[in-house]
Amino acid sequence: MNLASPLLETQKLPVRGWRRAGQAVPALAIALALVLAGGGCSRVPFIGKLVRSDQALENPVEFLLRLDRADVRPGDALVAYVSIRNLTSKALTGQLPDASSIEFYSTGSGEAVQQIWPVFSSQEPMGEVRDLAPGEIWRRTFVFTTPTKEPGNYRLQAIYHLAPKGIESSVGPVVSKPAAFQVTDVRSFRRDRDGILLKEDAIAIAKAHLGRPVAEATALLVTNKAGLFDWWVTLAIDPGDLKAGEQAHRAFFVSPYLATVVQTRSAKPYPLEEQAPPLPVQITPPAPPE
Structure with missing residues (x-):
């Protein structure tokens, strides 16, 4: 992967985070425990209620999360790709995908949901707001270096905040489907x-x-x-x-x-x-x- 490759035309690949995993989990993220644990995988929590993932038209944006591979070794970097698409016929004003507008959560078998942070540059501007045209897609790559410490089966899920935190909006957080990955027992x-x-x-x-x-x-x-x-x-x-x-x-x-x-x-x-x-x-x- 080329660290200099442009993302969102002007942004760079995030590769360093300053906040540690294991911090307090917000209330919305508690609902992720059911999904990440495997219960109700066809449903995702959304702003105080459960909304089926196939009810896309109820949400103004489609938020997708996928991993570059499902099998990694202990010590490997975990690379995730996210995309945000405007499903409406009008332009939407929203935050560009970054480490502040998207929250990531991970859990293993029998483990509690834990917030994890992608790595990113200390010089990267956070919370930038732009217009997302109808049908337009924002894409972003995130790199994680902490969720592959121990062997096991894990799931990663993300929450995207279209509006900056602290600002009232008619659009609540949008939650991705969980992406499963396995950490094998051969350390790299x-x-x-x-x-x-x-x-x-x-x-x-x-x-x-x-x-x-x-x-x-x-x-x-x-x-x-x-x-x-x-x-x-x-x-x-x-x-x-x-x-x-x-x-x-x-x-x-x-x-x-x-x-x-x-x-x-x-x-x-x-x-x-x-x-x-x-x-x-x-x-x-x-x-x-x-």
């Missing part, structure tokens, strides 16, 4: 409690991308121009594998969200002997897997 990557890829795993990804013996490696978590995090990995190639006149160091930017190398050409080697600058967040490694 390790992440901290905020969903950030661990330093050691970022180095391992860069080493695999280089495909040559490495004598020394370092990695720094830095903030790029878009307000997103990158692991800046510098590898010192083993002297025995160097060719005459070849540069000894290679540098890569590794996405701490998607766990892939996202850039190599403009990544300059970071001096291995220098100390890392202070970071805007504290990275707390999780307990080693059993």
Whole structure:
């Protein structure tokens, strides 16, 4: 996935969130427990009553949620796609889909409903309002790094607020159908409690991308121009594998969200002997897997 690909023409892929999962669940979300748990899957809660999902004409917008894949490994990023379509014959004024206008909730077998947050840039404007023409569709991609920590069967569901919170509107929240996903028991990557890829795993990804013996490696978590995090990995190639006149160091930017190398050409080697600058967040490694 290209982090630079435009969404809604001008918006970028959200890849960092600042609010933690596990916060208090609003009253509307409590009704999601029945749907997420598997009871009444043909019905979705809507502004104080239950409305069948096939009664689309009662809602001015169609709100759809789907996942890029239903099977993920522990540590994988979960990528979700949402679309919002105007079902009326008139233009609607509504919020663009972002981490403030859409709430996401997840649950596993026998677990309580938990709000989870997509990752997004701290520089991204939230709550922008625009006109949605008749039949027009807004689409948005969201990335999650926290709901795949443990193996199990899960469901993800979302609530879209057409009107900004605190503003009265004749249109209530619109709830998507739940999307099921399974987390298998083979771990792919390790992440901290905020969903950030661990330093050691970022180095391992860069080493695999280089495909040559490495004598020394370092990695720094830095903030790029878009307000997103990158692991800046510098590898010192083993002297025995160097060719005459070849540069000894290679540098890569590794996405701490998607766990892939996202850039190599403009990544300059970071001096291995220098100390890392202070970071805007504290990275707390999780307990080693059993």
